[in-house]
Amino acid sequence: MTGSPVVGVLALQGDVREHLTALASAGAVARPVRRPGELAEVDGLVLPGGESTTMSKLAVLFGLLEPLRERVAAGMPVYGTCAGMILLADEILDPRSGQETVGGIDMVVRRNAFGRQNESFEAAVDVAAVPGGPVEGLFIRAPWVESVGARAEVLAEYDGHVVAVRQRNALATSFHPELTGDHRLHALFADMVRAVN
Numbered sequence: 001m002t003g004s005p006v007v008g009v010l011a012l013q014g015d016v017r018e019h020l021t022a023l024a025s026a027g028a029v030a031r032p033v034r035r036p037g038e039l040a041e042v043d044g045l046v047l048p049g050g051e052s053t054t055m056s057k058l059a060v061l062f063g064l065l066e067p068l069r070e071r072v073a074a075g076m077p078v079y080g081t082c083a084g085m086i087l088l089a090d091e092i093l094d095p096r097s098g099q100e101t102v103g104g105i106d107m108v109v110r111r112n113a114f115g116r117q118n119e120s121f122e123a124a125v126d127v128a129a130v131p132g133g134p135v136e137g138l139f140i141r142a143p144w145v146e147s148v149g150a151r152a153e154v155l156a157e158y159d160g161h162v163v164a165v166r167q168r169n170a171l172a173t174s175f176h177p178e179l180t181g182d183h184r185l186h187a188l189f190a191d192m193v194r195a196v197n
């Protein structure tokens, strides 16, 4: 691709603005996505942190769930952080009743696995695909990956649990790199978008 990739941030709920800033600093043209028409116009998409149950409900309400599933299955690059990781899991271990997932990564996630809001923490995490030392990540009611299937590649573990995974066009982290000013994961994702466009 020549020029900057256009990367959307699913803007139904969650920490949208911080992702837009991180993507812009990684050289992408970043814009919020709320409607199917807006989804159709982006080269890649970030699913932010927030509350996966709420995001799943709003995605249904806004007519975005099926278009999201279709674009991810068709190979659009997608990066999910925290709640976004939950949305990318093919299976949620402990879903709320009616909670939908977009899917795309052959993994089972456990919601809120690292504890409650007041047990949030920041940690340095070594991510296999990210050069230059550990990434600073914020864990807020973060999920972990309980198990991964053969098609998914584990990129990082923290405290014995899988916290970063990549499968083909999809990348997911348990933690929020967009809140720490360390934008190397967004740079990695922008490269994934450039590679397929």
Ligand SMILES: NC(=O)CC[C@H](N)C(=O)O
Pocket (backbone or CB within 6 Å): 048, 049, 050, 051, 052, 053, 081, 082, 083, 084, 086, 111, 112, 140, 141, 142, 143
């Ligand atoms: N910081 C977050 O995104 C928290 C995720 C939240 N625990 C959920 O289930 O969606």
